[in-house]
Amino acid sequence: MYSIVEKTETVPNTNLVKVRAPAIADKARPGQFIVIMVDERSERIPYTLSDWDKEEGTITFVVNEVGRSTGKLVGRKKGDELYSVVGPLGIAPEISNVGTVACVGGCFGIAAILPLARAFKEAGAKVISIVEARAGYLIYLEKELRKASDELIIATGDGSRGIKGFVPDALKDLIDNKTKINKVFAIGCTFMLKLTCDATRAAKIDTQVDLCPIIVDATGMCGCCRIEVGGETKFACVDGPFFDGHKVDWDVLGFRKAAYVAQERDSVQSSKMGVKQ
Numbered sequence: 001m002y003s004i005v006e007k008t009e010t011v012p013n014t015n016l017v018k019v020r021a022p023a024i025a026d027k028a029r030p031g032q033f034i035v036i037m038v039d040e041r042s043e044r045i046p047y048t049l050s051d052w053d054k055e056e057g058t059i060t061f062v063v064n065e066v067g068r069s070t071g072k073l074v075g076r077k078k079g080d081e082l083y084s085v086v087g088p089l090g091i092a093p094e095i096s097n098v099g100t101v102a103c104v105g106g107c108f109g110i111a112a113i114l115p116l117a118r119a120f121k122e123a124g125a126k127v128i129s130i131v132e133a134r135a136g137y138l139i140y141l142e143k144e145l146r147k148a149s150d151e152l153i154i155a156t157g158d159g160s161r162g163i164k165g166f167v168p169d170a171l172k173d174l175i176d177n178k179t180k181i182n183k184v185f186a187i188g189c190t191f192m193l194k195l196t197c198d199a200t201r202a203a204k205i206d207t208q209v210d211l212c213p214i215i216v217d218a219t220g221m222c223g224c225c226r227i228e229v230g231g232e233t234k235f236a237c238v239d240g241p242f243f244d245g246h247k248v249d250w251d252v253l254g255f256r257k258a259a260y261v262a263q264e265r266d267s268v269q270s271s272k273m274g275v276k277q
């Protein structure tokens with residue numbers, strides 16, 4: 001039912017996967033996510049939607065191979081079927097002309113931030129997109145991001161493209177140069193999200209971060225995605241995925257995300273030894 005229509009490794013270990021899922025494509029909104037099971041025994045993994053096409057009935061998301069289940073997905077090819085795709089999930093951020101919006105992303109977030117950039121630009125906001133990577137050759141979807149933004153800033157750790165540094169450095173530069181930013185949306189690894197919030201805290205810029213804890217049922221029932229925001233317990237799957245980054249308890253998030261690191265390591269090891277999951 002959920003067949004892979006296209007799978008492209010756009011830059012090393014970054015796979016754009018397009019899947020037939022008409023019901024999801026029909027209802028998807030920027031910032032929402034899906035949960036995928038590759039086969040009936042694989043874990044349930046959340047992916048933020050990076051694109052969808054209602055006419056074609058397809059959705060697109062990015063997969064980085066980081067463990068056994070993502071490895072399984074990366075190993076699938078065009079025409080293969082996925083066991084389950086659930087979505088669209090999560091509360092889509094309100095889109096309006098809020099002034100200047102910085103849409104920032106790293107890794108899979110480079111693709112995932114694109115629908116938000118497009119939507120804010122269409123709503124009349126000024127969009128500054130900032131993307132980061134270790135090196136210039138890891139930046140992708142540049143043409144699409146330029147089109148969706150008033151300004152695109154590229155930041156690379158080795159300085160081979162754009163500014164030398166990462167998203168928080170680029171944001172700090174903008175803030176120091178008195179660029180008015182009304183809102184920031186950030187998608188990427190937890191470390192980048194936290195540093196992004198550190199960069200915007202003093203200037204009190206509303207910073208919405210896309211949190212991605214471990215997800216199981218994605219309906220608010222299992223409690224697996226529990227996080228702390230502003231001293232309150234929230235479930236990322238139904239209360240998020242976007243939260244006020246200045247109120248997130250990053251220690252709790254990091255601790256809970258790391259809960260199964262040892263098991264994941266064992267699983268990858270056993271798969272290399274040919275043990276079936």
Ligand code: FES
Binds near residue numbers: 216220223225237
């Ligand atoms: Fe179970 Fe959110 S994933 S409550």
